[in-house]
Amino acid sequence: MFDISLPWWEFIARGLIIYLALLLLVRISGKRTVGQFTPFDLVVVLLLSEAVSNGLSGGDDSVSGGLIVAATLVGLNFALGWLTSHYEPLEKAVEGREVLIGRNGELYERVLRRERVSPADVHKVLRENDCALKEMRCIFLEADGSISVIKK
Incomplete structure (x- = not known):
């Protein structure tokens, strides 16, 4: 043993x-x-x-x-x-570090594809934060894989 x-x-x-x-x-x-x-x-x-x-x-x-x-x-x-x-x-x-995936109501499609994040996931996080796309100042993919939103 x-x-x-x-x-x-x-x-x-x-x-x-x-x-x-x-x-x-x-x-x-x-x-x-x-x-x-x-x-x-x-x-x-x-x-x-x-x-x-x-x-x-x-x-x-x-x-x-x-x-x-x-x-x-x-x-x-x-x-x-x-x-x-x-x-x-x-x-x-x-x-790793956080990655900016959108700013001022615009999502960066190329960055989303590179990071393998679906727009549906981003929109879900926006809804959870009660934030419309046009109200978003910045949105980040954090190092831990979560998505965070900063409103205007």
Whole structure:
């Protein structure tokens, strides 16, 4: 149960590689993918976890190996959180920044397409904020995938 079949450092290396690869994939997938899960997105996340599980453990089923990988992932998450809070360029690279998607009643269609935001999503947020399109001063796609509106 506690006897590991791989060297301890290999669990750490596997955790580091998988963590960074998934972080890159999630970052590339865009703000809206992370910000609002559709049933399809949830299935992808569940399948991703299953797909990388063997890569993390290297086929080892021991409790010790699982704890080493878990501690590595939590440690990496803590370290990345600390680094992004202290180094703005890294925060921008990892978490992204807000994007202006409309101003003064005009939506920027090209930006919406690039960020994979549907006009229907924008209009829904406008309705939720009791703001007509012509009353909108600025509308942003936030780094977390939410949309915020500033009225005139």
